[in-house]
Structure formats: structure tokens, C-alpha cells
Amino acid sequence: MTPEAAQTENEDLRARLEHAEDTIRAIQQGAVDAFVLEELASYRVFTLESADHPYRLFVEQMQQGVATLDAEGTIVYCNRRLAEFLKMSRENVVGARLRDFVARDDLSIFKKLLLNGQTVARRGETRLRRADGAEIPVFLSFHNLSRDTVGLIGVFVTDLTEQKHHEQLAAAQEALREADRHKDEFLAVLAHELRNPLTPIRNAVDILRAKGDDPAVVRATTAMLERQVGQIVRLVEDLLDVSRISRNRIELRKERIELGAVLRQAVESVRSVCDAKRHELTVALPPEPVFFEGDHARLTQVFTNLLENACKYTPEGGRLRIDAQVSRAAPGARTEIVVSVSDCGIGIAPDQLSRIFEMFTQVDTSLDSSRSGLGIGLTLVKHLVDLHGGQIEVHSNGVGQGSEFIVRLPARADATAAQPKPAPAKTSANFRILVADDNQDSADTLAMVLRLGGHEARATFDGAEAFRAAAEFRPDAVLLDIAMPKMNGYDACRRIRSESWGKAMTLIAQTGWDQAEDKRRIAEAGFDAHVVKPVDPAALLDLIESLAQRA
């Protein structure tokens, strides 16, 4: 070796030694925090724990849950947030499989995300079950942690509770807005519908004033008045039913009733509308009477409504059909009454079918008078059918294809066994009736109608006057309004009942409301019965008569 070569080698060795010493010093001083390891010409970098500390802090404190899964889907690491979210200690979370925390109903969803430790999809929604059993909506996002081989999987868990809550609030708000819009439309239609009968009624006043001495004119005008007033009464009753539906206050008066009677009455009440539009109405009833438990008046309302709709939404000269049968499909199966009301009218578009039973929905919202109505009929129908434990469905092949409504009502197996209810024996007695109402026109006209029927009737306009009149007139029955000046109906009733002559007197309350609370107060005050305004004189007389018979 030449002296120059030795010199070079010496310098090289010194440089290497210096580098080695430099490296050791840096390690001892903590000036390095990562090392490169070489294995079969493959290099890997390892960091000291202190180097990872900031990342650890970051992962531990983040508001998302984080877990590391091994190839079998077992949790090998989780951050504090995930353990808190699951309401478990970290020791219990680590070692469990992530799928053990997935809500049972969501396992199939989860399997679409992670199957046999392999991520199938990279992200998706599911629900995780906490230690306390609550199931929380989460968003899972999977990431392969190993660069080269399949091994560790990182998963982020985002709690969606708050987001879902916001979504629900937004949806509820939207629904409210929609309902509000429907109510506005409804009010517009209602105003229109209420105004319609007023014009002919006002005209009738003028006609009667001028031509009141012509019996033919009086007959025609009163018939018209009856129709228009009937229209207003129907509207107001529908309105009351809307309020009852929204407060869930409709109660059925169930008794043993006969299907044919219900349907015949419904057909009868639409007969004039039907004839006016020259519709051909086919009625197909079972050959034998069908008895079942139900509310006669309410079911009549159901079929009247369906028939009216059929009339209304079918162009003149159409064919309508009402078809009733009792189905006993299988032995032991529920016996069902199936009534179908079909028409060949304007039909229903497919997208409207599902909404047709919703409140205030009308297929055609224009104010075309031929298709007027409050848009509550079908809501009411569905509600009443539901209350009877039945179902209603609607079919239509589309606009212009007609529609069919099918009502199914539960019936007993012996539904067709004839058990006619004995009709109450009618007498035609004359009564002394006292009417008390602070609406003087109401009281006067009712008393007038009763007198025309051969009864003795007197009208009073407040509670105190009613009590004095009762003492002096000694009527068979007193019809008391509830809200009256000086003395209300409850107090007047109690005063009359407290007198010896008033103990057996028939006392009937009349009111504009029929809330359960009022009914209770009416019974407590000592009334025998309760009627809702407007009072139909014929119905009032029937009631007085039946109460008199009972006594």
C-alpha cells in the first residue's frame, strides 16, 4: 500500500467513524425519532413512539370514532371516542368484532360494507348498538391501512344522530308547510261552498215576499230552500267531522244493523243528484238481509259519500254501480262484507291514488262548481271504515278510465241469519214543548214548526225566562240551549229538576258542540238527552216520543 493510498483509506475510515459517532450522539440526544431498516434490499421506516404522539393525541381527541380491524374484522384498536360512543370500556371494545356492535336488523347492510374482513364498499350508513341497547345511526368509512398486503383496516365511525334529528325536523317543517297550504286551499273552497247556497236563499226571500200568496210558487220555493239549507247543513256537518277527525273524537254508535238498509238509504240520498245528471245507477245487493255490528248513520255516510263522488266525477249520462256481497273465502276465515262502488268517470291518475284519502285532497282543485266539495269526503270515509275495523281501497286505470272504491267490513259468520230488530211502536201524541234559545229566530221558528205539527209550543230566549215559563206552562219537554244569557242551560236544567214539578219533565240539551266534556256536564246537570244544532223538528219529536215511552 502506497503512503497516498494509506492516507486516503485513513481519511475515509475517520470520516466513517465520525459519522457513526455523530449518529450515536444524535440518538442519545433524542435528535432523531425514526429509523430505516433494511431487509433483503427492502426498506421500511419505523418511528419512535414519541414521534407518533401528536398523531395519537389527534386520533384520541377527534370527534369521530376510529377503530383498526384485523383480517377477521376483530377490533385491535379503538380510540376513546368510539368507546365512549358505545358506552363501553376500551378494553371491552378491543377484541370484539365490529359486526358484534351492528344492530341486528342492519347486519345485511353491514355485510355489504365489510365481509370476511374485506371491505366490499368503502363507506355506508348503518346502526350500531350501544351497551345500553340503544341503536344509533352511524356513517362508516373503511380504509386499507396496509400499503402492500391485505391486513389492517381502519374504520371511521361518524355519529349521525344529530344529522338525522335535523333531517327529521326539516321533514316535519316541510309537512307542516304542506298542511298549511292545504288548509289555505281548503278555506278558499269552504268560503266558496258556503256562499253558493246563500244566493238562492236570499232570492227565495224576495220571491216569497212578492209571490207569497201563490201556492205553486211557495211550494217550489220552499222545496228549493230545503235543498239549499240541506246543503249548508251538510257542509257544516262535514266541517265538524273534520275537526272530530283531527282530534280523534269520532265515536261510533254500534248496534246490530242491516247492510241493505244502509245501502238503500245511501242510494236514496243520492237519487236526485244522480237523476239530475241522468246517470244509470245499478244496485246489486245480496238476496238475503246481512246483519252486522256497525253505526248505521256513519256507514250510510260512507256509502253516500262514495256514491256522491261517483256522481260528481262522472260526466252526464254515466253508468254507476254499487255491488255488495258477503265473502267467506275459506272455512274459518273472517267473514267479510265487500261493497264496491264503481263508475265510468274521470278516473284518478296513478300518482294521485296514494294521496286520495288524505285530508283536503281533491283530484281537481279548481273551483268548477260541477266538482265542488271540501275535499274531505274520502278522508272521512276512510276514517269511518277504519273505525269499523274495515279497509278501503281504490282502483283506477288512470285518467278517463273510471274508478272503483272497495270497502271491506268485518262481519260475523251468521251475518245472513235473519234477526230483524223490532221496530219501535209509534204513537202520534201531541206534546207541550218549551223551546229556549237566545237566537230568537231559531226559537221562534222551531216553536212555529212544532205548532204546525199540532203540538203546543212556546219560545223563550234566556235561561231565567225558560225556568219561569216551565213553572207556569208545565211542558212535557223542554229544549234548552246551553250558552244563554242570564242563566245558562245547565243551571236552568238544575233549577227545573230541583222543583217537584220538574223531576219527571223531559229535558233535552241543544248545543253546537258535542265534545265528550260537554256530554259529561250535560248528563251531570240532569238532562235526559242531547241534540246537536241545527235541530231537525222531526228528529226532535221522535226523541221526545221515545223518551215519553221509556218513562
Add this chain to the structure above:
Amino acid sequence: VKNSATAPAVHADAAVHSEVYELRLYVAGHTPRSVAAFTNLKRICEEHLAGRYRIEVIDLMEHPQLAAGDQIVAIPTLVRKLPEPLRKIVGDLRNTERTLVGLNLRPAGPAA
């Protein structure tokens, strides 16, 4: 990912110190020592080599194979590619004097 920080080459005493320093800093992601080494290196270069240095940062976390070229063992490590001869300084360059000696900007003291 390679990061280069190149400062303008014009300087008042360019005639005296005309050599351009080519430096290569090996780091491992954003470990505290890696970040400290880069910060220290930037500061020292700006103070002593303003306008005539170029720093290349090599992240071995991303590209571990690049450790082979300069035979890097501990991280961070600074390699002076130019001027020759090649010099390596291991650690986060916290000691400015030692770093200056390593970069040949100071004569080695008696203790070194």
C-alpha cells in the same frame, strides 16, 4: 414527494462564496424531529447561505426505497451533496455550531 426550496442566487458577496449548496434532508412524515430539522435547516441556510442553497426534502415514510441511495439509517439526516465531499449530519440540527461545522461553513473547533 420531493420539496425544493430554492432561494435567488444573487447575493452581495457572491464573488467570495460563489458555491451553491445542494442539500438533501431525509425526513419521516411529520415526526417532531423531522419538522424540527427542516425548520432549523431553513433558518441556518437563510442566515448563512442566503441565495445560494437548494434544499430537497425526501419523505422516507412515503418512499422508503430512497433510503438506499445515501444509506440513511436514522431520521432526520441531512446530506450535503454539493460542495464535495459529501457530508451527512444526523439529527434535527438543533446545534447550530455543529451544523455549521458539518456544512463546512465553520472550521472545526478543537473539541470536534
